[in-house]
Amino acid sequence: MNDGRRRRPHARLPASMALAHLFLTVGVGWGVDRPGFKPGFNLFSPQQDVQLGRERAEEVDRSYPLLADPQVLRYVNDLGRQLASLAPSNNPAYVWTFKVINSSDINAFALPGGYIYLDRGAIEAAESEAQLAGVMAHESGHVVMRHGTHEASEALLAQAPLALLESILGRSGSLSGQLTAVGLDLGLNSILLKNSRDAEIQADAVGAYILYRAGYDPHAMAEFFEIVARKYPQKTVQFFSDHPNPEDRVKRIDAEASADHFSLGPPERRKSDSPEFEDAKKRLLSLAAPSSAETAPSVAANFASPPPPPSSRFAKFDGYGVSVAYPDNWHVQRNEDAVVLVPPGGIVEVPETGAAQAYGLSISRFQPQSSRQGNWGLVDATEELLSLLRASNPNLRVIEQRAMNLKGRSALSTLLETDSPLPGQKERDLLVTTRQSDFMLSLICIAPQSQFDAYKASFDAMLESLELR
Ligand SMILES: [Zn+2]
Numbered sequence: 001m002n003d004g005r006r007r008r009p010h011a012r013l014p015a016s017m018a019l020a021h022l023f024l025t026v027g028v029g030w031g032v033d034r035p036g037f038k039p040g041f042n043l044f045s046p047q048q049d050v051q052l053g054r055e056r057a058e059e060v061d062r063s064y065p066l067l068a069d070p071q072v073l074r075y076v077n078d079l080g081r082q083l084a085s086l087a088p089s090n091n092p093a094y095v096w097t098f099k100v101i102n103s104s105d106i107n108a109f110a111l112p113g114g115y116i117y118l119d120r121g122a123i124e125a126a127e128s129e130a131q132l133a134g135v136m137a138h139e140s141g142h143v144v145m146r147h148g149t150h151e152a153s154e155a156l157l158a159q160a161p162l163a164l165l166e167s168i169l170g171r172s173g174s175l176s177g178q179l180t181a182v183g184l185d186l187g188l189n190s191i192l193l194k195n196s197r198d199a200e201i202q203a204d205a206v207g208a209y210i211l212y213r214a215g216y217d218p219h220a221m222a223e224f225f226e227i228v229a230r231k232y233p234q235k236t237v238q239f240f241s242d243h244p245n246p247e248d249r250v251k252r253i254d255a256e257a258s259a260d261h262f263s264l265g266p267p268e269r270r271k272s273d274s275p276e277f278e279d280a281k282k283r284l285l286s287l288a289a290p291s292s293a294e295t296a297p298s299v300a301a302n303f304a305s306p307p308p309p310p311s312s313r314f315a316k317f318d319g320y321g322v323s324v325a326y327p328d329n330w331h332v333q334r335n336e337d338a339v340v341l342v343p344p345g346g347i348v349e350v351p352e353t354g355a356a357q358a359y360g361l362s363i364s365r366f367q368p369q370s371s372r373q374g375n376w377g378l379v380d381a382t383e384e385l386l387s388l389l390r391a392s393n394p395n396l397r398v399i400e401q402r403a404m405n406l407k408g409r410s411a412l413s414t415l416l417e418t419d420s421p422l423p424g425q426k427e428r429d430l431l432v433t434t435r436q437s438d439f440m441l442s443l444i445c446i447a448p449q450s451q452f453d454a455y456k457a458s459f460d461a462m463l464e465s466l467e468l469r
Contacts, residue, residue, distance in 0.1 A: 134221025
């Protein structure tokens with residue numbers, strides 16, 4: 001099933017003293033005055049950046065396996081806070097917490113207000129402290145330039161009158177909830193994390209500046225992007241999806257890195273590595289490898305061998321506002337707007353359109369267009385979703401639709417037939433839709449038509465286990 005959206009093959013201190021120090025050292029207003037280092041248009045206050053970031057961070061903490069190793073976390077937080085203390089346009093409200101996701105992917109992302117997440121694989125792939133500092137400084141750049149809430153502000157302005165927005169942003173309570181009410185999805189993988197190329201250029205520039213101030217060679221940031229893209233192309237898809245490569249990235253960073261440009265004079269020393277970095281890396285390499293269930297990209301190398309049968313033992317996925325059991329030989333992957341539970345080899349590469357799911361369960365949220373006008377009905381909203389799915393699955397056909405009961409909630413079950421991403425095969429999909437607060441929750445059980453019956457018992461067990469929060 002191709003859901004029509006961009007596919008991701010797998011599923012990202014107290015500053016007042018530091019600021020004073022920065023101003024004394026480099027002259028009042030440096031960085032703040034420099035046009036490239038000014039945050040863009042924003043409807044939110046820095047405090048609201050923190051509030052939104054915290055709300056989203058709670059979701060990340062629930063949805064991703066976090067590394068709990070105190071030694072690594074202490075190192076990453078010490079380094080991160082030292083870097084953040086040198087960031088331009090810092091704000092005392094920002095929290096600057098750094099967490100490590102226990103995944104072998106090479107990615108990093110920043111939520112508004114200073115909640116920064118690094119994949120364990122990114123630390124392991126860094127060849128020096130300066131390179132790791134480069135990634136972290138880049139993420140800090142997104143925070144201080146407020147790219148997430150800048151994008152959200154622009155999106156909001158496009159869909160609601162300013163007066164309404166101002167009244168919403170002035171209320172107390174969950175900010176995400178209020179923004180959802182005006183039609184802006186600030187869930188994970190939403191606009192808060194979609195960085196434009198302009199934002200990337202600015203985060204690179206701020207990152208280079210921070211590195212320079214911290215005594216590292218700013219080239220290390222460019223080096224890291226280059227090395228990981230070359231050495232681990234499979235593991236960096238997510239990184240360059242969250243942080244799209246600006247044209248001439250390396251050249252631009254090199255230009256930022258020149259001392260003349262900063263007017264700071266030549267650097268006295270350039271740190272590259274530290275014993276602490278080497279210790280943290282050694283420590284990581286000594287820990288058990290991340291669970292493959294969370295990280296293994298399951299892109300089928302060929303179509304010849306179907307996935308192994310679903311295990312009769314179940315694991316539990318908990319996140320994204322749901323809890324659901326799934327066969328324990330399947331993987332969890334997080335795509336652009338969905339959580340996907342998928343057997344090994346269940347995602348296939350399709351020429352031109354990219355990866356598509358041929359087997360498994362896809363869980364996503366859908367916001368009906370009509371939701372902004374008030375109440376929406378499940379049947380209409382499901383029809384709206386189907387018409388979207390038809391755009392990328394032109395041969396989609398409804399076989400049967402009936403009301404059903406999902407743990408006491410009314411739901412709609414729609415049996416579909418469409419083309420499988422497997423060449424020459426038809427696909428059977430069981431779409432189950434129900435309300436989840438303001439959204440419609442959509443679950444799609446997917447298998448080639450010829451094998452749907454073999455998967456039916458597993459799909460039924462998964463749907464029966466489903467709990468909504
Ligand atoms: Zn970025």
